[in-house]
Amino acid sequence: RPALRESLLSGMRSAIAAGQPATARAQAAGLLWELDPSPDEARAARLVVIDSYLAEQQGAAAFRAMLRFDQDYRPLDRAIAGHFVSSLLDLGLHREAVNWLAALDDAGALKLRLRLHAGLVKPDAAIARARARAGKGGGAEWWHVLADAAEKTGDGTLAVEAHERLINVGEVVPGLWDVYDREARAAANQYRLLTGDDAAWLEYARRPSVRAARSRALLAYLSRHAAGREIRLRAQMHHVSSLQQAGMDRAALHVYERYLKNG
Helix, strand or coil, rough: CCCHHHHHHHHHHHHHHHCCCCCCHHHHHHHHHHHHCCHHHHHHHHHHHHHHHHHHHHHCHHHHHHHHHHHHHHCCCCHHHHHHHHHHHCCCHHHHHHHHHCCCCCHHHHHHHHHHHCCCHHHHHHHHHHHHHHHHHCHHHHHHHHHHHHHCCCHHHHHHHHHHHHHHCCCCCCCHHHHHHHHHHHHCCCCCCCCCCCHHHHHHHHHCCCHHHHHHHHHHHHHHHHHHHHHHHHHHHHHHHHHHHCCCCCHHHHHHHHHCCCC
């Protein structure tokens, strides 16, 4: 039985990684109800169940399982509390995430991100602090704060930059092309660029006075939507060059890799 329990735990984690969360839960049920697991094994299996709900975007079920886990294993260590909070925030459940606010590192990005969503800190203050830490190599978690603040304030240029930076450090960030398109249309409306006048869009994107992230949004838009092949290719070239100049070579590769996969 000990070997079987160990095998099932490995199988659960593999099922989650393979995108089979229901299989992981079925294996967890077998372990928890039929194989008399040790306390550590039961704890690990229950965490896998929570992750299986998260993988299916079942936020309410995941939250209920988190609450039961918290009741049984209180006080939670900071790493697990952080996992709960970040997962709930990614699902848009910031009110539920507040349950573990006190367990987070006061100086950490995750607590700042949660306080931003809870209205305990103003977006401008969160942006200033996150930019300062990100500028000092603080890590991807500070760019998550900036991405959330950009969404709250409607700052499309900041949203572009934050998404690009997250992709550059290896984060899976869906929706970057949608962010590009929204910011490009906002810029076009602001500066009265006519739909279909691709040459004017390209000329504006290449102006030195245009913020780099906004320029990349326009170039990304043209690289997909320009009517002429020549302008599409020029826009792609300038877009990649701008990412490289900003130190985001990995983002340049992954942005167009995803674009090509999506047709």
